Amino acid sequence: MAMLLSAATIHTDFEGGKMGRVEQVGPDHFRLHVVGQTDQAHRNRQASWYYFRVDGTRERTLTFDLVDLAGEYNYQPNRGAITRDTPPYISFDQKTWRPVETGEYDESGPSMRFRIQTGLEHAHYWIAHVPPYTNQNLQALFEDVSGSPYLKIESIGRTPQKRDIPLLTITANTGDPAGRKVIWLMFRQHAWEAGSSWTGQGAIRFLLSDDPVAREIRNGAIVKILPMCDPDGVANGGVRFNAAGYDLNRNWDINDPRKMPEIAAQKKAIYDWLDSGHRIDAFVTVHNTETSEYLAGPPDPSKKTRPLLERFNRFWMEGKTFAPSSPEPRVEPETTTSGMAGRMNVVQGLYAARHIPGFLIEMRIAKHPKLGGSRPNIADRMLAGREMVSALWKALQRP
Ligand SMILES: [Zn+2]
DSSP: OOOOOOOOEEEOOSTTOBOOOEEEEETTEEEEEOOOBOOTTSOSOBOOOOEEEEEOOTTEEEEEEEEOOOEEETTEEESOSOOTTOOOEEESSSSSOEEOOOOEEETTTTEEEEEEEEOTTOSEEEEESSOOOOHHHHHHHHHHHTTOTTEEEEEEEEOTTOOEEEEEEEOOSSSOGGGOEEEEEEEOSSTTOHHHHHHHHHHHHHHTSSOHHHHHHHHHEEEEEEOOSOHHHHHHTOSSSOTTSOOTTSOTTSOOTTTOHHHHHHHHHHHHHHHTTOOOSEEEEEEEESSOOEEEEOOOTTOTTHHHHHHHHHHHHTSSSOOOSSSSOEEOOSOSSTTOTTOOOHHHHHHHHHOOOEEEEEEESSOOGGGTTOOOOHHHHHHHHHHHHHHHHHHHTOO
8 A cells, every 4th residue: 555645754954943852752743942042141031932844744633732832931930922822822724713623722831733634635734833924924025015105114224134123114204394293103022923913914004094084193203113023034034132142132221232232222212312302202112921911011110101001001002902910001111120230121221311201011912802812813913903003192292
């Protein structure tokens, strides 16, 4: 009898692709070691990015065990950032993704087991922690919107691996820009948080659209956008540290343009803007977490930023995409790790240096109360970008 079935195989030879050692436990059973990433001092290991293609999947039920998940966050050990709440996503075309609902989490390892059953029509599929968004996605967006009269795209510097760090400016090309409010938006400081980029893509598409609110924002505001803050990490399938091992949402209280050219370039763009006589009414950075969702304001003892924080939080809560873990917004502490240099995030660093009203957003990747208990998908993230910008704009309308 001829055996025509070829073995299933695992591949990561594409942008953002990542998986560690692959052990074949049985003919249809793989044990997958998640690589994870540590910082420059080999601490704070986080293992929450994997992205791979499986070939040879026609009429097969495959079992996958994700292992090596345990980690550390702000120097505190944990069971890892892959939990029972975060089974993977699957795609058959590398464009549309859906959550895998059958994850079995074993706390003792810990490990995450899931099974994928496919028919004759599916010769391969892709699996990832969340729907991926790579530099190629951003490039495709740029190509699509570059003709817009409201958009300027520039590069403010280069990463350790010589990728450009993009900065977008969106505003109306007619009228006097002098009195306009100024909003800075920042996305993807951490490579695994692809949801941040989809939120950014939603915000950018909305701001360039014919929507009346978008037109109002363009006429009344200058929006500066840092859409991709760790291009190397995203290209390499990293988790939360740049190519030199530095966390790009820490280290805002120190200066090291050689090891962290991304932070140096972003700081220079922001401070040059202020030093040339411009204002910043609000700065927002968008992140993802496993199960918590919140908006946090700067460590502002004067409480001057508090009313804006509360309005922003309340207006966004009225929409379809933001369901904070508790209704009151948070306030960031002065640093993430007291007594240690290099531990301020962007909101903390910008407040300490220039009293910039910065806001940090965390959006959950687990089941979402406003999605009927589903896990967020690309369209939900893009809508979040639109709602986030609209809520902030509404919040800025009062002094
Ligand atoms: Zn983050």
